[in-house]
Amino acid sequence: LRPWLLQHFETVAHASGSIGRFRNLILLLAVTGKLVRQDANDEPATTLAERLQQARAQRVVSGRTKRPNPSNVSDNDLAGLPESWVWVRLADVVHVLNGRAYAKEELLERGSTPVLRVGNLFTSNHWYHSNLELEPAKYCNEGDLLYAWSASFGPFIWNGPTAIYHYHIWKLEPVLPEAFNVKYLYLYLLEKTAEIKAAG
Numbered sequence: 001l002r003p004w005l006l007q008h009f010e011t012v013a014h015a016s017g018s019i020g021r022f023r024n025l026i027l028l029l030a031v032t033g034k035l036v037r038q039d040a041n042d043e044p045a046t047t048l049a050e051r052l053q054q055a056r057a058q059r060v061v062s063g064r065t066k067r068p069n070p071s072n073v074s075d076n077d078l079a080g081l082p083e084s085w086v087w088v089r090l091a092d093v094v095h096v097l098n099g100r101a102y103a104k105e106e107l108l109e110r111g112s113t114p115v116l117r118v119g120n121l122f123t124s125n126h127w128y129h130s131n132l133e134l135e136p137a138k139y140c141n142e143g144d145l146l147y148a149w150s151a152s153f154g155p156f157i158w159n160g161p162t163a164i165y166h167y168h169i170w171k172l173e174p175v176l177p178e179a180f181n182v183k184y185l186y187l188y189l190l191e192k193t194a195e196i197k198a199a200g
Helices: 002-007 009-014 019-031 045-061 118-122 182-199
Strands: 094-098 113-116 128-130 145-149 153-157 163-165 169-174
Touching: 118 145, 145 182, 153 182, 169 182
Parallel strands: 113 163
Antiparallel strands: 094 169, 113 128, 145 153, 145 169
């Protein structure tokens, strides 16, 4: 299928009314491992899943995160997965860190650190600042994956200066940064957010 798709890419991509079906086809090929050649020398998915569990357990012991709820995997979840793959939840892959709630007097017109609110991610150019010194988890830095979860919601890769993010925003830290591509997680969340908005 892949050689055929490459040969006829332009025709398929520009055919009237085919964009939605084309995107679904690409997504299906991606999640079933058919867009790239599978390398038998790659780390087995079961080994990576074990490393994820160990990394999460260490963070729970240190008090840096809560123990996740157990995964409930059904036969439907496993159907169609390549034999060498394993099923994990997003919560197994990232630490979800919540931002900080502010008292009105803590939001300053000038200060040492900008305060990133949901509006700043979407439409607002007005920024508040803070002089508070907080734990490192309450700051976002360039390249961090964020998810706004209030009235306006969706994923973002932060490309601004170090900021304190508001509690209507989650910071999603990969459990094993070396094993996961933040841009891929961003695109995955973008797709899921579009599905939620379309269903609403």
